[in-house]
Amino acid sequence: MTSQTIRVELGTRSYDILIGEGLLAQAGERIAAVLPGARVALVTDENVARIHLETVSASLERAGIGVTTVVVPAGEASKKFDRLQEVVETVVGARLERGDAVVALGGGVIGDLAGFAAAIVRRGMRFVQIPTTLLAQVDSSVGGKTGINSRHGKNLVGAFYQPQLVLAATDALDTLPRREFAAGYAEVAKYGLIGDAAFFAWLEANWQDVFSGGPARTEAIARSCQAKADTVAADERETGERALLNLGHTFGHALEAACGYDADRLVHGEGVAIGTALAHRFSVELGLCPAEDAERVERHLQAVGLPTRISDIPGGPLSADELMTHIGQDKKVKRGRLTFILTHGIGRSFIADDVSPERVRDFLQRELST
Amino acid sequence: MTSQTIRVELGTRSYDILIGEGLLAQAGERIAAVLPGARVALVTDENVARIHLETVSASLERAGIGVTTVVVPAGEASKKFDRLQEVVETVVGARLERGDAVVALGGGVIGDLAGFAAAIVRRGMRFVQIPTTLLAQVDSSVGGKTGINSRHGKNLVGAFYQPQLVLAATDALDTLPRREFAAGYAEVAKYGLIGDAAFFAWLEANWQDVFSGGPARTEAIARSCQAKADTVAADERETGERALLNLGHTFGHALEAACGYDADRLVHGEGVAIGTALAHRFSVELGLCPAEDAERVERHLQAVGLPTRISDIPGGPLSADELMTHIGQDKKVKRGRLTFILTHGIGRSFIADDVSPERVRDFLQRELST
Numbered sequence: 001m002t003s004q005t006i007r008v009e010l011g012t013r014s015y016d017i018l019i020g021e022g023l024l025a026q027a028g029e030r031i032a033a034v035l036p037g038a039r040v041a042l043v044t045d046e047n048v049a050r051i052h053l054e055t056v057s058a059s060l061e062r063a064g065i066g067v068t069t070v071v072v073p074a075g076e077a078s079k080k081f082d083r084l085q086e087v088v089e090t091v092v093g094a095r096l097e098r099g100d101a102v103v104a105l106g107g108g109v110i111g112d113l114a115g116f117a118a119a120i121v122r123r124g125m126r127f128v129q130i131p132t133t134l135l136a137q138v139d140s141s142v143g144g145k146t147g148i149n150s151r152h153g154k155n156l157v158g159a160f161y162q163p164q165l166v167l168a169a170t171d172a173l174d175t176l177p178r179r180e181f182a183a184g185y186a187e188v189a190k191y192g193l194i195g196d197a198a199f200f201a202w203l204e205a206n207w208q209d210v211f212s213g214g215p216a217r218t219e220a221i222a223r224s225c226q227a228k229a230d231t232v233a234a235d236e237r238e239t240g241e242r243a244l245l246n247l248g249h250t251f252g253h254a255l256e257a258a259c260g261y262d263a264d265r266l267v268h269g270e271g272v273a274i275g276t277a278l279a280h281r282f283s284v285e286l287g288l289c290p291a292e293d294a295e296r297v298e299r300h301l302q303a304v305g306l307p308t309r310i311s312d313i314p315g316g317p318l319s320a321d322e323l324m325t326h327i328g329q330d331k332k333v334k335r336g337r338l339t340f341i342l343t344h345g346i347g348r349s350f351i352a353d354d355v356s357p358e359r360v361r362d363f364l365q366r367e368l369s370t
Numbered sequence: 371m372t373s374q375t376i377r378v379e380l381g382t383r384s385y386d387i388l389i390g391e392g393l394l395a396q397a398g399e400r401i402a403a404v405l406p407g408a409r410v411a412l413v414t415d416e417n418v419a420r421i422h423l424e425t426v427s428a429s430l431e432r433a434g435i436g437v438t439t440v441v442v443p444a445g446e447a448s449k450k451f452d453r454l455q456e457v458v459e460t461v462v463g464a465r466l467e468r469g470d471a472v473v474a475l476g477g478g479v480i481g482d483l484a485g486f487a488a489a490i491v492r493r494g495m496r497f498v499q500i501p502t503t504l505l506a507q508v509d510s511s512v513g514g515k516t517g518i519n520s521r522h523g524k525n526l527v528g529a530f531y532q533p534q535l536v537l538a539a540t541d542a543l544d545t546l547p548r549r550e551f552a553a554g555y556a557e558v559a560k561y562g563l564i565g566d567a568a569f570f571a572w573l574e575a576n577w578q579d580v581f582s583g584g585p586a587r588t589e590a591i592a593r594s595c596q597a598k599a600d601t602v603a604a605d606e607r608e609t610g611e612r613a614l615l616n617l618g619h620t621f622g623h624a625l626e627a628a629c630g631y632d633a634d635r636l637v638h639g640e641g642v643a644i645g646t647a648l649a650h651r652f653s654v655e656l657g658l659c660p661a662e663d664a665e666r667v668e669r670h671l672q673a674v675g676l677p678t679r680i681s682d683i684p685g686g687p688l689s690a691d692e693l694m695t696h697i698g699q700d701k702k703v704k705r706g707r708l709t710f711i712l713t714h715g716i717g718r719s720f721i722a723d724d725v726s727p728e729r730v731r732d733f734l735q736r737e738l739s740t
Contacts, residue, residue: 081451081455085451088520088527089520089521089522092520092521092522092523092526092527093521093522116490119529120486120490120517120527120528120529121526121527122526122527123515123517123528123529123530123607124529124530124607145493147490147493150458150459150462151459151462151463152459152462152463153462156462156491156492157458157462157490157491157492158490158493159489159490159493159494159529160493160494237493237494
């Protein structure tokens with residue numbers, strides 16, 4: 001069994017991400033080692049509960065950890081006030097104290113919901129993430145963003161709140177649908193494209209092994225977590241360089257919104273894949289990035305089965321006007337100026353905060369007509 | 371017009387508390403000076419809106435600040451999830467950004483509710499407090515505790531979140547009922563009793579001027595804010611010395627709970643007054659505090675019209691068993707041990723974390739039978 005540890009350096013709030021096989025069955029001893037004497041509230045969803053709850057519960061029990069379990073419906077709809085209230089009241093009702101922990105067992109939705117509950121019960125309890133999707137392991141479980149959706153938009157309510165421990169159980173990914181694994185992989189590729197050309201080249205050579213499991217998968221997840229951890233350590237509250245992590249996301253979020261967040265048409269990682277390809281082609285058009293780099297990016301994303309063109313999205317056609325509206329509403333917009341992550345080439349992304357909305361619209365218009 | 375400024379030193383989160391007359395009418399310019407260009411969501415309750423909303427709104431307008439107003443029902447019942455959601459959705463719906471501010475205009479309930487909303491909208495917006503009760507000015511608006519009540523207990527859900535500015539308008543207190551002013555005064559006296567015997571002696575000599583307004587009132591509020599600010603600066607997240615601020619509160623909370631939080635019987639500050647008197651008498655009984663100090667405390671609290679005995683509470687008699695149950699549920703209890711703030715005399719309070727529940731019960735039994 002291969003495993004790696006990534007340390008996220010945030011002063012007194014530093015913590016370890018453990019990555020490897022068998023961590024679900026070791027959850028109890030791992031948590032007891034970091035939070036001795038703590039009781040836990042285990043938050044998960046119906047799908048994950050069916051596959052993994054017994055393994056994790058048994059492990060907690062073996063370690064002598066008292067557990068209260070909260071199972072919420074699977075899916076984005078659980079990131080809402082009512083569900084938050086339910087989780088919070090359950091945790092408080094179990095009389096857990098500040099030194100006890102909320103444990104999130106599941107994908108990004110569960111991590112965001114449970115993490116936010118941990119942040120606000122008694123003004124902050126301990127928190128442990130056990131991400132069970134690739135997307136959650138390489139992205140949402142690292143960095144401390146937690147929260148729910150508002151009726152006015154996604155992720156508009158929440159807290160920056162760091163866990164004490166992350167257990168990224170790579171074997172949990174064996175039960176993921178291939179489409180969902182590929183969607184998470186878009187974020188893995190993103191880390192190479194932002195600032196690590198060698199990692200991107202390694203992915204081009206090894207992606208099949210990453211998909212099939214084993215040491216290459218652990219390596220890819222570890223390098224991704226390390227990249228995100230380094231960025232977060234430098235800019236925890238996203239006042240600067242952390243924005244680089246949004247490569248592909250401004251376009252991607254607009255595409256998701258334009259599809260009405262209909263997962264049959266487009267899931268988040270697929271939006272990021274298309275958005276990343278668009279960011280590279282837009283950079284080529286602006287004379288910033290060599291055309292061959294954009295082509296290489298597109299080739300690799302296509303090879304793993306990810307969409308790279310707006311026209312790859314099933315269902316009705318999208319309009320440039322609609323996409324521009326969503327881009328304008330994106331919360332990364334600051335006082336009316338468009339901020340985009342653009343690139344000088346593979347591994348050379350940068351923050352551009354002066355992008356002209358007209359050029360973006362013209363670019364999208366051309367993309368939509370091809 | 372007298373005014374004073376207290377600086378709360380919390381590194382990058384430091385802020386000023388302005389204390390004096392006329393600050394309601396200066397709210398716009400004061401906020402614009404600290405948060406140039408920010409728009410605001412003004413959160414208040416129906417009672418405060420009737421008296422002060424026009425003054426504050428007009429001032430914001432004169433300063434060119436865009437305002438969205440949220441008025442909630444007055445009273446503790448507004449510290450709940452539904453109301454939080456309403457405030458949050460209004461703020462988000464007004465498209466306020468992280469650099470914009472939530473402004474709390476009102477007493478402790480409004481400050482706690484609005485501050486928590488500010489903490490979680492977009493994972494943290496700017497926040498300004500305009501406390502309009504003595505209790506809020508000297509206690510709840512200082513220190514960054516925000517939150518709502520759970521169905522299982524008070525203040526169990528929330529965040530530590532600091533404002534950028536506090537405007538303690540002393541003339542707003544002219545419209546407070548005397549009973550409410552006196553209740554807030556219990557917290558003022560507390561600061562002297564915790565660690566500043568000279569301040570307590572000053573209050574004994576000058577309390578009538580504090581009640582009637584003018585420079586003595588401003589001075590009393592400023593010294594109270596300074597005392598709390600110093601304690602908070604030393605221990606923001608209440609891991610140690612900040613617990614001293616709970617002098618009188620463990621008994622006080624138990625009394626409030628035993629009265630079912632019925633404000634006709636007992637408001638928070640009155641609970642603190644009785645609790646403070648009890649803490650001193652209990653310290654005398656334990657041989658820790660001179661009897662004359664406890665008598666002096668009781669005399670002063672009585673002089674200003676505060677209750678000092680459990681028997682001062684109107685309505686049915688309370689039982690020691692019931693009070694002990696509430697003391698055991700207090701969130702300051704850590705893993706089963708009773709923590710009390712006790713005292714060696716006026717201005718010499720300390721944290722005792724090994725208090726025997728039996729001695730507390732015996733003491734309460736005797737208090738109840740007098």
